[in-house]
Amino acid sequence: MKNIFYLFRYIFRIDKKMIPSIILLYTISIFGNIAYLVFPKILIDEIFYKQDIHRIIWIMIIFFLFISSINILTNYLNGYMQKLQDLFNLREANYFARHALKLRYYHIESKDTQELYDKACYNVDILGIVFTIVQGITSAVTLGLMIGIMTTLNPLIITIIIVIIFINIIIGKKLKKISFDIGEQSAIYSRVVTYINKLMLNWEYGKEIRVNALGPFLNQKWDKEFSAYIKENNKKKNEYYKYLSIVNIVDIIQYILIYGILILWVIYKNLGIGDFTLYINATSQLKNNFMNVINSWQDLQLKSKFLDDFVSYFNLENEVEGGNLTAKEVMKEASHIEIEFKNVSFRYPMMEHYALENVTCKIKKGEKISIVGANGAGKTTFVKLLCRLYDPTEGEILINGININQIKLKEYYDLVSVVFQDFKLLAFSVRDNVIFGKEIIEDRVQQSLEVAGLHNKKLPKGLDTSIYKNLDEEGMEFSGGEAQKIAIARAWYRESSLIILDEPTAALDPLSEYEIYTNFQKIIGDKTSIFVSHRLASCRFCDKVFVFDKCRIVEQGTHEKLIIQNGLYADMFNKQAHFYG
DSSP: OHHHHHHHHHHHHHOTTHHHHHHHHHHHHHHHHHHHHHHHHHHHHIIIIIOOHHHHHHHHHHHHHHHHHHHHHHHHHHHHHHHHHHHHHHHHHHHHHHHHHHBOHHHHHOHHHHHHHHHHHHSOOHHHHHHHHHHHHHHHHHHHHHHHHHHTTOHHHHHHHHHHHHHHHHHHHHHHHHHHHHHHHHHHHHHHHHHHHHHHHOGGGHHHHHHTTOHHHHHHHHHHHHHHHHHHHHHHHHHHHHHHHHHHHHHHHHHHHHHHHHHHHHHHSOOOHHHHHHHHHHHHHHHHHHHHHHHHHHHHHHHHHHHHHHHHHHTSOBOOOBOSBOHHHHHTTOSSOOEEEEEEEEOOTTOSSOSEEEEEEEEOTTOEEEEEEOTTSSHHHHHHHHTTSSOOSEEEEEETTEEGGGBBHHHHHHHEEEEOTTOOOOSSBHHHHHHTTSOOOHHHHHHHHHHTTOTTOOOTTGGGOBBSSSSOTTOBOOOHHHHHHHHHHHHHHTTOSEEEEESTTTTOOHHHHHHHHHTHHHHHTTSEEEEEOSOGGGGGGSSEEEEEETTEEEEEEOHHHHHHHTSHHHHHHHHHHHHHO
16 A cells, blocks of 8 residues: 555656546546436336426437537547656656666666666556556445445345356456466567567677578577467467356356346336336446456556565665765865775675775876776776765775765766766767767867867768767767767866776777877876776876786886886786787
8 A cells, every 4th residue: 555655646746637637537437327327217217107208308318418528528538648648658757767867876787776677667557557546446436326226126136246246256367367477478478589670670780690691590580489479379368268258158147147037027026117227237337347346456456566666666775965065175276186095895785705805095186097907806896986886885085185975976076087998979969979968168079079089080060960870860870989089078078187098998999099099198188097908008108007906906006117026017018018019
């Protein structure tokens, strides 16, 4: 029940009109049901007994006007509801996405969170639950009215109906189980065949598929999965229709018994034709509404299980804003950033082993640091902690002597520019990808592209040229190296006091790599900078090198000093020099 209240509040936040509109729609249906029950009895009694033509005409006119009004209002509300639902679906999708933006970064990296999102987003029919609840309540109200009418005739009829209904409920549970199994099977096979379809249509796989002649292989895979799906689906469908036939037979028996009782009452107890019609219609409505109440309750129980995932997703921990200090208060009169790690250790959530262990180091104002080491040595974790994507498990990180958790998160991000190894470009304009939400300064955008070495790239629409063709058919495809230059231009544009470049030349050809190294000083300027790279030649451009191994900093110093020490760094450098030599 707690989840249901949460759901109603959730819908009300997205659209305040939705729930009242659903309630109004189903309330109107109650009046329609009553009209179809009462008016035929009044009309038939008038025709067979009083036979007043004027009254008959007036009854027909009133009935026609009332039912027409109900139908017109219902149709209008259905159309209005469809518009509301279309807008609600768009707003809800955005609501989910906006919530994801607020989550702590470790949730974004977590497979469990991604699975929870899929369950919350795709398994929970938000509006369907509300429709189920309101339909159940309106059916219960109508059911009460029908029971009141039927008890005036013979309680035996109600007993027959209830017995038949419970038989239907037992069989209905079996039908729901089979239906659920069909859905589960469909989801499993659909995931596979949908993946194969996407492979066939995805241009990124086009070269691999054609060069390796994968077409027949993929077709064979698809045919195999589809045939298996058809076989299993037909088996379950046959079982489903067998039980459905039993339900139909039981319903026929019910109507034979009820009609028989009512006919006997007409013959032996002078039951009027109008009353006969009333009770027949009431019997049908009683059964239908009783089933609606039961089905609504069962559906609600089933759907409520998925609501746990829905509520859990929106209860995930949001990003912590941090302290109260601004960027200006941190920088004070300084124009550079000094960084210090004090006995910092870090362990990823749900992991036993440390990804970073007892790291202590200091980066002086304006220093250029190169971070090197094997994969899994702790380099990426070091950068993530400095970017406040995670908080240290132990120890603290200081900026100009201030713990970074004391700084407002948004203000902190203004101090830092990062080019991640797995950076992303958006399918918007070149300008949008450079400014990335910052204030537009046209000259600086051009200057950023020039510093990054992309000023000679011909752009059909200038800075308005779209990247990729996702949203614009005239968009341009950029090579990996060109995309990386845009990411570097983005970092330079931000004018942050700290620049972090994670494998900035990984996707560049040797010529472009040389160009980046040559312009390194121009790109970084006199700012404090961190340069993560597997290519140790880049270390010569830096003031100091941090060598990571087994989640620790095992060596640090200038390139020349570390070569003389003849330790891990020297060994790595000599191997690379030999490889390129």
